[in-house]
Amino acid sequence: MRYKxxxxxxxxxxxARLKQTMVAAIGVTFGITMFITLLSFMSGLNDMLDGLILNxxxxxxxxxxxxxxxxxxxxxxxxxxxxxxxxxxxxxxxDKAEIRNSGAILRSLAADDRVVGVAPKIIAQVFxxxxxxxLTGIINGIDVDEESRLFFFxxxxxxxxxxxxxxxxxxxxxxxxxxxxxxxxxxxxxxITTSKGDQIQLKVVGYFQSGIQEVDKVQSYATISTTQKxxxxxxxxxxxxxxxxxxxxxxxxxxxxxxKKFNVDAIDIQTANSQFETGSSVRTTISYSVGITLLIxxxxxxxxxxxxxxxxxMDSIAILKATGFSGRDVNNIFITIALSIGIFGGVxxxxxxxxxxxxxEQIPFxxxxxxxxxxxxxxxxxxxxxxxxxxxxxxTYLAGYFPSRKASKIDPVIIIRxx
Amino acid sequence: MSNKILIANNICKSFxxxxxxxxxxxxxxxxxxxxxxxxxGKSGCGKSTLLYILSTMDTDYExxxxxxxxxxxxxxxxxxxxVRNAKIGFVFQFHYLLNEFSVLHNVMLPGLKMAKYSExxxxxxxxxxxxxxxxxxxxxxxxxxxxxxQKQRVAIARALINDPLIIMGDEPTGNLDKKNSEIxxxxxxxxxxxxxxxxLIVTHDNEFAARTNRIIEMEDGKIIKM
Numbered sequence: 001m002r003y004k005x006x007x008x009x010x011x012x013x014x015x016a017r018l019k020q021t022m023v024a025a026i027g028v029t030f031g032i033t034m035f036i037t038l039l040s041f042m043s044g045l046n047d048m049l050d051g052l053i054l055n056x057x058x059x060x061x062x063x064x065x066x067x068x069x070x071x072x073x074x075x076x077x078x079x080x081x082x083x084x085x086x087x088x089x090x091x092x093x094x095d096k097a098e099i100r101n102s103g104a105i106l107r108s109l110a111a112d113d114r115v116v117g118v119a120p121k122i123i124a125q126v127f128x129x130x131x132x133x134x135l136t137g138i139i140n141g142i143d144v145d146e147e148s149r150l151f152f153f154x155x156x157x158x159x160x161x162x163x164x165x166x167x168x169x170x171x172x173x174x175x176x177x178x179x180x181x182x183x184x185x186x187x188x189x190x191x192i193t194t195s196k197g198d199q200i201q202l203k204v205v206g207y208f209q210s211g212i213q214e215v216d217k218v219q220s221y222a223t224i225s226t227t228q229k230x231x232x233x234x235x236x237x238x239x240x241x242x243x244x245x246x247x248x249x250x251x252x253x254x255x256x257x258x259x260k261k262f263n264v265d266a267i268d269i270q271t272a273n274s275q276f277e278t279g280s281s282v283r284t285t286i287s288y289s290v291g292i293t294l295l296i297x298x299x300x301x302x303x304x305x306x307x308x309x310x311x312x313x314m315d316s317i318a319i320l321k322a323t324g325f326s327g328r329d330v331n332n333i334f335i336t337i338a339l340s341i342g343i344f345g346g347v348x349x350x351x352x353x354x355x356x357x358x359x360x361e362q363i364p365f366x367x368x369x370x371x372x373x374x375x376x377x378x379x380x381x382x383x384x385x386x387x388x389x390x391x392x393x394x395x396t397y398l399a400g401y402f403p404s405r406k407a408s409k410i411d412p413v414i415i416i417r418x419x
Numbered sequence: 420m421s422n423k424i425l426i427a428n429n430i431c432k433s434f435x436x437x438x439x440x441x442x443x444x445x446x447x448x449x450x451x452x453x454x455x456x457x458x459x460g461k462s463g464c465g466k467s468t469l470l471y472i473l474s475t476m477d478t479d480y481e482x483x484x485x486x487x488x489x490x491x492x493x494x495x496x497x498x499x500x501x502v503r504n505a506k507i508g509f510v511f512q513f514h515y516l517l518n519e520f521s522v523l524h525n526v527m528l529p530g531l532k533m534a535k536y537s538e539x540x541x542x543x544x545x546x547x548x549x550x551x552x553x554x555x556x557x558x559x560x561x562x563x564x565x566x567x568x569q570k571q572r573v574a575i576a577r578a579l580i581n582d583p584l585i586i587m588g589d590e591p592t593g594n595l596d597k598k599n600s601e602i603x604x605x606x607x608x609x610x611x612x613x614x615x616x617x618x619l620i621v622t623h624d625n626e627f628a629a630r631t632n633r634i635i636e637m638e639d640g641k642i643i644k645m
Contacts, residue, residue, distance in 0.1 A: 005531045012519040319515040322476060323529040323577065324504020326497040413471045 006329060009320075010336040017309065024305045025345035028396060031298035032349025032388050035291035037356045039384045042287035044377035046280050052211055053276055056151045057269050058119070058242030059251045062258060064099055065265045068092045097123075102238040105262050114245055114254060119146040121240040122227045127193040128220075130182045134193060137178060139220050141227025150244045153221075160186045160206025170226055172202040176209040177217030194230050202226070292391065299395035302341055306334060306403040318412040327408035334407050338400020339393065346392030350385055423488075424584050424617055425450040430472060430482035432465075442468050443480070444640040450585065450619060455611035457628035458621045460637035466621045467589055469637070473619070474507055474587050475499045487584055504533050508578030510588040514570040516562035522573050523549070523558040530580040541580070548576040552606060568599030575606060579616075586610070588620040592627060604630065 014021050068090040074080055099105065102120065109118045122141035127134035144166040147153040154162040157173060165171050174184060184190050184204050191201050202222065210216055222230070228237050243258075245251055251268035259266040270277060310317070317330055357378045365376045432443040442465045450456060460466045471477040473484065475491055478499070484491045487506055491499065503509075516525045523545055530541035549555040552572045557565055565573065571591060578586050588607075592600035604627055610616040611632070620631070628634050636644040 002534060005528075005534075009528075012517075016519040315515055316517050316519075319517065320528070321500065322474075322503065322509050322511075322515075324500050324532050324581075326500035328497060329500075329532070411476070413476045 006332050006336060010333050010340065013309070013313065013316075013333070014337055014340060017312075020305055020309070021341060024302045024341045025348070027298040027301035028295075028342055028345025028392055029349040029352060031294040032346050032392050033352040033356060034294050035388050035391075036350060036353025036384055037360070038287050038291050040353070040357045040378050040380060041360055041376065042283060043379040043381065043384075046283050047379055048373060048377045050276055050280050053273055054269065056156075056210070057273060058151075059245040059248050059269045060243040060255045060258060060266055061272070062099060062105070062241040062243065062262065062264045062266050063239060064097050066092050066097060096237075097239045098233075098237050099239065099241060099262075099264055102236060102241065105241060105264075108262075109241070109243060114247070114250060116244040116246055117146055117150045118244075119143055119150050119242045120224060120238045121147075121242055122224055122231070122233075122237065123239055124227050124231050125195050126230065128178060128182055129191040129193055129199070135178065135181060136218065137175075137192070137220060138218050139172070139192075139222050139227055139230065141222055141224040141230075143224055151242070156208055156210055157206045158209045160204075162206060164205035165221065165223060168203060168205055170200075170202050170229075171205040171222065172226075173206040173208045173221040174204055175216040175219045176207045177213060178220060179204065179207050181217070192230070194232075196232065198230075198232070200230055291388075295388075295391050295395050298345075298392075299399040302338060302396050302399035303403060306338055306400055307406075309337070310334065310403050310407045313407075314410065317407050317410050318414075321410070321412040330410075331404045331408035334404030335397065335400050338396045338404070342392050342396025342400075345396075346389055349392065350388055353388070354380075354385075422452040423449045424452050424486070425473065425619075426483075426485040427473065428483040428485075430469070430480055430484065432468060432472065432477075432480040442640050443472070446482070446640075446642060448635060448642060448645060450617060452584075452617055453611070453615040455607065455618045455632040456620070456635060457631040457633070458619065458635045458637060459623060459625060459628045462623065464637045465640040466637050470587055470589055470619070470621050474509065475502055501533075504529055505535075505581055506584045508581070508583035508586040510571070510574050510578050510586065510591040512590040512593040514562070514567075514574040516570055516573055516577075518562055520562075521558070522554075522560050522562060522565065525562060525573060526576045526580055529577060533581050535581075545576070545580055548579045549573070551579075552576050566599075568595055568602060571595060571599070571603055572606065575603070579610075585617040585619055588618070588622075590622055591620065592622065592624060600624070600627070 069092075072085070072087050072090065074085045074087065106118060106120065109115050120143055124139045124141065126137050126139050128137045142153070144153070144162065148162065158176065160173065162173065165173055172190070174182070174190070182190060186204055186206060188204050189201050190204060191199055193199050208216065208219070208221055210219070224238075225235065228235060231237065243254075245254060248269060252270055255266040255268035255271075258264070320330060321327070357380065360376050361378045363376050365373060367373070426449040427446050430443055430446040431441065433439050433441045446469060458466045458469070468477070472480050475484075475486070486502060489502075491502070494502070516522075517528070520528070523542065526545040526548060527541050530536065530544060531538065536544065546555060546558060549558055552575060554569055554572050554576070557569060557573075562570060562573065571594075575586075575591075592603050595603060607618055607620065608630070611618055618631075620627075622628055633645070635642055
């Protein structure tokens with residue numbers, strides 16, 4: 001009953017100044033619309049840029065680094081135990097880049113429930129033969145199915161069918177840049193020279209485009225068995241294990257654990273790509289601060305309008321108080337007005353923001369470096385809408401709080417005597 | 420004691436800005452139920468100031484004020500508001516109707532605030548009050564469609580809605596012409612005689628005062644005759 005009365009008084013005061021109310025509400029609407037659009041668009045772009053690298057990067061990569069042994073023979077000697085030993089010109093041992101006992105590691109990883117999947121990989125340095133010229137290149141030997149499932153390999157195959165790599169023996173998917181240089185079409189057979197000097201012929205079944213030109217000029221893909229053949233290694237030969245985790249944030253800890261457990265080198269995605277983390281968090285901060293600034297500006301609009309309304313309604317406030325409305329009632333009336341403006345403007349803003357996002361999503365966005373992207377990316381994260389809604393209510397509440405406190409303190413005598 | 424609606428004991432008030440000026444000096448009087456009292460005095464003698472203190476709207480004074488046997492000093496703003504709501508009706512020189520609401524709704528507002536009756540009943544009562552004052556036909560109009568005299572009658576109806584113990588008026592006819600003043604006075608007279616409504620009216624119109632039951636005359640912050 002009491003709230004109904006306050007609501008009906010608020011409504012009448014609001015409707016009496018419909019134009020003013022609309023201006024205030026439009027301020028909030030504009031703020032929220034831009035907030036939603038900006039954040040959705042920015043985070044869509046952010047995700048796309050991050051995905052460019054991070055989608056194709058293992059959360060934890062296990063490999064064997066070629067480096068000099070940390071413990072030289074002299075360190076093991078009892079005789080020189082308490083001495084500082086200086087050994088100059090230490091060279092790495094003639095050790096293979098192979099991960100030893102890779103089969104057992106694979107089985108152990110498959111049983112680990114933090115792991116989504118593991119894609120084994122071999123990297124082979126080769127030369128692409130184009131007439132009398134040799135171009136340096138890298139062939140990645142991959143498990144086509146796992147690479148596709150975990151690292152979206154098929155999204156980056158722009159010509160041909162990625163499955164042909166698995167189904168055609170001695171086949172290769174060339175980097176787009178490399179294929180252009182070699183003028184190799186799908187179905188052609190190219191010749192490569194391995195680092196040991198053997199020459200091997202491979203059939204081109206597709207093109208690969210990562211979006212990073214330098215990579216596309218060099219990298220190509222073949223199956224693991226083809227690559228093992230190129231390198232002249234047995235079928236157990238694996239140089240890299242790419243692990244994808246359920247939670248990417250676990251990567252640093254897991255990497256350390258695997259390093260110890262499997263006695264291999266391990267690097268986590270955060271360490272390997274720290275610049276992307278920084279970039280994306282800076283971009284997120286910028287878009288949030290712009291969005292929140294918009295809302296605060298809208299809040300000041302409401303504050304001004306309520307302040308004006310209170311000066312205009314001074315007499316009405318006084319008479320309400322003289323006839324028995326307490327300061328608290330008057331306070332509630334103006335808070336109700338502010339919140340109605342906030343909620344109405346906010347809801348409208350959320351709807352318009354969503355609509356604007358849909359419009360932006362329709363704008364074509366084609367760039368040579370991003371073969372999978374055809375339109376501007378939008379991230380429809382409900383989090384933005386929740387933040388927008390909460391923030392619109394908080395700003396309008398604060399914008400209403402101070403003027404309404406002033407209204408509640410108005411002494412009826414002063415106004416009535418003033419006439 | 421029981422039929423004394425309002426008692427003022429040694430009420431004093433001073434303004435301190437810019438220099439201390441005493442505007443009310445030892446005001447002592449009481450109002451019995453059913454009295455029709457007018458307070459007269461020259462401009463600046465403190466009669467309006469006294470009225471604001473008596474109406475609980477001004478709390479900055481010395482002395483004691485009892486309304487319906489209850490001491491007003493030390494009450495919270497909210498409690499004073501509900502005293503005004505339930506026990507006091509106001510009529511000012513200016514009508515102070517809310518232009519956003521219809522005439523009927525204006526009369527209903529204090530009743531809705533008191534929430535003693537349902538909205539339907541309050542509406543019915545408001546209509547009855549308007550009928551007593553002869554303006555029931557204007558109930559659905561907005562205040563700015565009424566004449567000055569009609570507006571003042573609506574303000575009186577609003578003062579009556581909660582059946583207050585006392586109606587206080589601050590020059591209620593001050594803004595009206597002869598004819599409308601006469602109408603308003605007759606309404607007060609009728610309320611006092613027919614409905615035994617207690618009335619305390621501040622006025623500078625001696626002719627008006629002469630026709631009331633009791634006259635309190637003030638000069639320089641003191642009651643000189645009552």
